[in-house]
Amino acid sequence: MLEIENLSVSYGKTPILRDVDVSVDAGEVVGIMGKNGVGKTTLVKAIIGLLEADAGTIRFDGRDVTDERADERARRGIGYIPQGRDVFPELTVEQNLKMGETINEASETLHYDTVYEYFPILEERRSQKAGTMSGGQQQMLAIGRALVGDPKLLLLDEPSEGIQPSIVQDLTRDLRELSADLGTTILFVEQNLHVVQNLSERCYAIDKGTIVDELEGDRLASRDEVAAYLAV
Amino acid sequence: MFEFDLYRVLSFAFQFLDSFAVIVLATVGLAIIFGMMGVINLAHGEFILVGAYATTLAFHAGAPLVLAMVIGVAITTVYGVILERTIIHRFYGRLLDSMVVTFGISIVMIQLTRIAFGNSLPQISTPFSSIGFGPYSYSTYRVALAGVALLTLVSLYWLFTRTDFGVRARATMQDADTARSMGVDTDRMYTSTFAIGSALAGLTGALYAPARSMNPEMGSGFLVEAFVAVVVGGPSVLLGTPLAGGLLGAVNAGFTTLGGTFIGQVAMLVAAILAIRLMPNGITGLIETIRQKRRERA
Numbered sequence: 001m002l003e004i005e006n007l008s009v010s011y012g013k014t015p016i017l018r019d020v021d022v023s024v025d026a027g028e029v030v031g032i033m034g035k036n037g038v039g040k041t042t043l044v045k046a047i048i049g050l051l052e053a054d055a056g057t058i059r060f061d062g063r064d065v066t067d068e069r070a071d072e073r074a075r076r077g078i079g080y081i082p083q084g085r086d087v088f089p090e091l092t093v094e095q096n097l098k099m100g101e102t103i104n105e106a107s108e109t110l111h112y113d114t115v116y117e118y119f120p121i122l123e124e125r126r127s128q129k130a131g132t133m134s135g136g137q138q139q140m141l142a143i144g145r146a147l148v149g150d151p152k153l154l155l156l157d158e159p160s161e162g163i164q165p166s167i168v169q170d171l172t173r174d175l176r177e178l179s180a181d182l183g184t185t186i187l188f189v190e191q192n193l194h195v196v197q198n199l200s201e202r203c204y205a206i207d208k209g210t211i212v213d214e215l216e217g218d219r220l221a222s223r224d225e226v227a228a229y230l231a232v
Numbered sequence: 233m234f235e236f237d238l239y240r241v242l243s244f245a246f247q248f249l250d251s252f253a254v255i256v257l258a259t260v261g262l263a264i265i266f267g268m269m270g271v272i273n274l275a276h277g278e279f280i281l282v283g284a285y286a287t288t289l290a291f292h293a294g295a296p297l298v299l300a301m302v303i304g305v306a307i308t309t310v311y312g313v314i315l316e317r318t319i320i321h322r323f324y325g326r327l328l329d330s331m332v333v334t335f336g337i338s339i340v341m342i343q344l345t346r347i348a349f350g351n352s353l354p355q356i357s358t359p360f361s362s363i364g365f366g367p368y369s370y371s372t373y374r375v376a377l378a379g380v381a382l383l384t385l386v387s388l389y390w391l392f393t394r395t396d397f398g399v400r401a402r403a404t405m406q407d408a409d410t411a412r413s414m415g416v417d418t419d420r421m422y423t424s425t426f427a428i429g430s431a432l433a434g435l436t437g438a439l440y441a442p443a444r445s446m447n448p449e450m451g452s453g454f455l456v457e458a459f460v461a462v463v464v465g466g467p468s469v470l471l472g473t474p475l476a477g478g479l480l481g482a483v484n485a486g487f488t489t490l491g492g493t494f495i496g497q498v499a500m501l502v503a504a505i506l507a508i509r510l511m512p513n514g515i516t517g518l519i520e521t522i523r524q525k526r527r528e529r530a
C-alpha cells in the first residue's frame with residue numbers, strides 16, 4: 001500500500017531524513033519509533049505531502065505521489081492525524097468531522113456511525129467548539145475526523161503526546177479495534193513504549209534521520225529491545 | 233414639544249440606519265479578507281471604486297440600474313481574482329509586506345482612474361423618492377441600504393457557518409496545513425475567499441454609485457470607517473462587523489442628529505478610540521474572554 005524508497009528531506013539547508021526506506025502492506029499496523037528530534041514528524045509530514053522530498057519516491061496504492069500536493073494525497077485516501085491533534089478550535093465537533101469527508105474521494109462510505117460508536121463523547125458534544133474540549137477528547141476527534149472519510153491509510157503522528165496514560169491505553173485499544181473493524185491500514189510514529197508494543201504489528205526504529213532497525217514478533221514484545229530506541 | 237421629540241427620534245433612527253449601512257457595507261469585504269486570510273487590504277477602497285465606476289459606466293452605457301450593479305460586482309470580483317492570483321497570493325503570511333503592496337495598488341488604481349476617466353464621472357441619480365417628516369427628509373434608497381446590509385450579513389453568516397464551503401474556508405483560515413491534509417485545495421480556497429471579499433467591495437461600490445459623487449478618491453471615504461469597524465469588531469468578523477456597525481452607527485447617528493455630520497464623524501472616531509482602549513481585542517475579543525472565564529469557572 002505504501003512504499004517509501006531512498007527518501008531524503010531537509011528543512012532549508014539542514015538535512016533531516018536520509019535515504020529512508022519504509023513499506024506498509026494493506027491491513028498492517030506499522031510503527032516507526034524513535035527519540036525526540038530524530039525525524040519522525042518530518043517523515044509523516046513528507047508522506048502526507050506537507051514537506052517536499054529532496055530525493056526518493058513515495059508510492060501510495062501503486063501510484064507515485066512524490067510530487068502531489070497534500071490535498072491530492074488526502075483525496076487518494078491518506079487520513080492524517082497531526083501531532084498535538086490540531087483540531088480546528090473554532091469549528092464544532094460535527095464540523096471538524098465533516099472536514100474528514102473529503103479524504104478518499106473514491107469511497108462513498110462515511111464512518112460517522114463507527115466513529116460515534118467508538119467515541120460516544122463526540123456525538124454527545126457534536127455542537128461544542130473543538131477548542132473547548134480536553135486533550136484526550138481532541139485526540140478522539142482528530143482520529144474520528146481522519147476516519148470519517150474511509151481512509152485506506154491512517155497516518156498518526158505521536159497519538160499519545162500530551163494525553164493521560166489511562167486514556168492512551170484506551171486509545172491504543174480503540175485504534176487496534178478500528179483497524180480490524182474497518183480494515184484500515186495504520187502507520188504511526190511514536191516514542192511511547194506502551195503504544196509501540198501494543199499497537200504495532202511491526203515497527204521500524206529511526207535514529208538521526210535514518211531507519212536503523214525493524215522489529216517484529218519476540219523482538220517487538222521485548223521491553224529492552226524496544227526501550228533501546230526510545231528515551232526510557 | 234411631543235412632535236419635536238418624535239421627529240428627532242425618527243431622524244436618529246434614519247440616521248442610524250444610514251450609518252449602519254455605510255459601516256457594514258464598507259466593512260464586510262475588508263473584514264472577510266482580513267479575518268479569513270490575515271491580509272490587510274489597503275486597496276479595499278479602490279475595490280469599492282472599481283464597483284462604483286463599473287456600475288456608473290454600465291448605467292450610462294444604457295444598462296438598467298440593477299443590471300449595471302450586477303456588472304459592477306462581477307467586474308470587481310474578476311479584478312480581485314486577477315490581483316490575488318498575480319500579486320497578493322505571494323504575500324500571504326507577510327502582513328507588513330501585504331500592506332505595502334496593497335497600498336501601492338491603491339495609489340496606482342487612483343491615478344489610473346484619473347488618467348482614464350478624469351476627475352469625476354456624471355453621477356447616477358438616486359432611485360426612489362424621499363421620506364419626509366416635519367423638518368426632516370431622508371432618502372428612501374439610503375434607508376433601504378440598511379436592509380441590504382442586514383441581508384448581506386445574514387447571507388455571509390449562512391455561507392460561512394452552514395455550508396460545506398464555509399466550513400472548509402474557516403478551517404483553512406484556522407490551520408491551512410491541517411485543512412490541506414484533509415483534502416482541501418487551500419490555494420483555491422484562498423482565491424475563492426478573496427473573490428467573495430472583492431465581490432462585497434464591488435457590491436458596496438455598486439450600491440453607493442447612485443448615492444455618492446464619483447471621483448477617483450471616493451474609495452478612501454469608505455476606508456476609514458471600514459478599518460475602524462474591523463478593529464472595533466475584533467477577531468470574529470462575522471459577529472464583529474454587525475456589532476461594530478451597530479455601536480459606531482448609533483454613536484454617529486446620535487451625534488449627527490445633535491450637532492451635524494462633522495460632529496457625528498468626530499464622535500464616531502472618539503468612540504472607536506475609547507472602544508479600542510477599553511477592549512484591545514475588540515468587541516468579539518471581549519466576548520470570547522468573558523466566555524473563557526465562564527468556562528473556567530464551570
